[in-house]
Amino acid sequence: MHDLVIRNALLVDGLGSAPVHGELGFSAGKIVEIGKAKGSYKETLNADGLALMPGIIDNHTHYDAQLTWDPLASPSPALGVTTAIIGNCGFTIAPCRPAGRDLIMRNLTQVEGMSIEVLRSGIAWEFETIPEYFAMLERRGVGLNIAGFAGHSSIRSFVMGEDASRRAASDAEIEAMRRIVLEAVRAGAIGFATSTSPAHNGEGGMPMPSRLAEERELRALVGSLKEAGRGLFMLTKGGQTKMAFLEELAADSGRPVVVAALLHNSTSPGVVFDDLDAIAAANGRGRRMAGAISCCPLSFDFTMRSPYPIESLDAWKRALGKKGDAMKAVLADPSFRQGIRDELARPATFRLFNGEWDKVQVVETVRRENAHFEHRTLAELARASGRDPIDIWFDLALDEDLDTVFIAQTLNSDEAALAKMLRHPASLVSLSDAGAHLTFFNDAGYGLHLLGHWVRDLQVLSLEEAVRRLTSHPAEIFGIRNRGALKPGYCADLLLFDPAAVNRGPKKRVLDLPGGGARLATPPIGVHGVWVNGTRIADEKGMRPLDRLPGQVLREFNG
Ligand SMILES: [Zn+2]
Secondary structure: OEEEEEEEEEEOOOOOOOOEEEEEEEEOOEEEEEEOOOOOEEEEEEOOOOEEEEOEEEOOEOOOOHHHOOOOOOOHHHHOEEEEEEOHHHOOOOOOOHHHHHHHHHHHHHHHOOOHHHHHHHOOOOOOOHHHHHHHHHHHOOOOEEEEEEEHHHHHHHHHHHHHHOOOOOHHHHHHHHHHHHHHHHOOOOEEEEEOOOOOEOHHHOEOHHHHOOHHHHHHHHHHHHHHOOOEEEEEOOOOOOHHHHHHHHHHHOOOEEEEEEOOOOOOOOHHHHHHHHHHHHHHOOOOEEEEEOOOOEEEEEOOOOOHHHHOOHHHHHHOOOOHHHHHHHHHOHHHHHHHHHHHHOOOOOOOOOOOHHHEEEEEOOOHHHHHHOOOEHHHHHHHHOOOHHHHHHHHHHHOOOOOEEEEEEEOOOHHHHHHHHHOOOEEEOOOOEOOOOOOOOOOOHHHHHHHHHHHHOOOOOHHHHHHHHOHHHHHHHOEOOOOOOOOOOEOOEEEEOOOOOEEOOOEEEOOOHHHOOEEEOOEEOEEEEEEOOEEEEEOOEEOOOOOOOOOEOOOEOO
16 A cells, blocks of 8 residues: 555646646655556545645755754745755855854854854754764754755865965865865765855955865865765855856866856846856856856845845945944944945946845834835935935934844846746756845745746746756756656655645744744745655645654765
């Protein structure tokens, strides 16, 4: 007797085939039949014509810390994600000796938008090395399948201590890092991840350690993937990192290379397509490269205590890491404001924030007399008052002890451009950043957004193509075995949903992190069931209570 047969479903196989009505049966966590089920089953579920697809493989998450206190990686599984790749951008928590923990947490709090209190009260430090971290996840259990990168910034801090954010590495230090990457990949890391993005800063505005790496360091570390004969290289690219250099790494190592974060910038709209075209051309020369794009507009909720969208401006450097009165003094300084105006007036190829005042809005004011600012953009307020948008912005924040909440829709908001990116042969649908930036945004529901907004509402992609983009496509790029398709022998990672309703719900602020920390939540809409390795973890009412955690730590990948 097999376990469960789902009847009367619209089967979307993840491979891009046209959807067909049929049945799917599984047993002991593996799909046994698809199409017409002939075996006998202990249980039957009538899907009433709902769509059944493989579970979403979220290839860009940051659950490394959260998984040690929340093995379910909330909210991703409720949003249809059955496999998550962690350690992106190289922001891991392993390797780490006890003496290095504080530095790792201080770096993460800034770059990932988690408070230091959350990290201090949350992280279980039952490991030092990367293999020990994976072993800990296995011992404690995970609610969904997890694959993890060896992370450059943590490896650099492990080898170089506080110097990791200050200088280039010596030959001996590069050799020590190379051995750690090699050991990690042999123990089951999915690859090596790094960031050269100027948006990535640690405590007090110190650059994240990986940003200090010279090209020879990257060459050596990516070279260890070649030596291991496994693993892929993922990088979040700053504007100074050239695509030709990344192609060289792909060619020398023979390993796949995933380039993030390719976001559309309305003030330099061609750049993202130049990058995608360069990747497509490299693939034409035999490389295996993909450009990680997002199907969501990038918007940040923030206060002027930590205004992520503008923190990567050079002119902001004077304010980085400042708190309270020191921050207020900088914000009030007319020459500081002028510096920001001057910088925004200069064109830039990659910049998170570009002075698009119609895309910065006041969300929530503190003082009653300022309530009339709410839900208005800085462009509107500037037009109405004849004042400069930066003066309006900073003066309002100063008037409210820096607690005014703003939202900035910085990048990726041009739908025609996004449609073109989604259809580009070199693009990989990615960048949920789930588990990070918790107070700024939450795109963990990117898969439901793709199915609702881009498939149903805008008809930019067919249902079967969108499902392929969320499942077998990332599985193929990342070498994930026996997942990402509805096929006999494949793991029973499944998502049952209503194509007419599917969506991600409105954002709301909840206080459920360790120690009561805040994050933005977004509920699923139209999800009727999620299975991980044959265990149903969610139904139409949301997550179910579980008597055991059904996820696996994935350690073996296709070449
Ligand atoms: Zn990231």
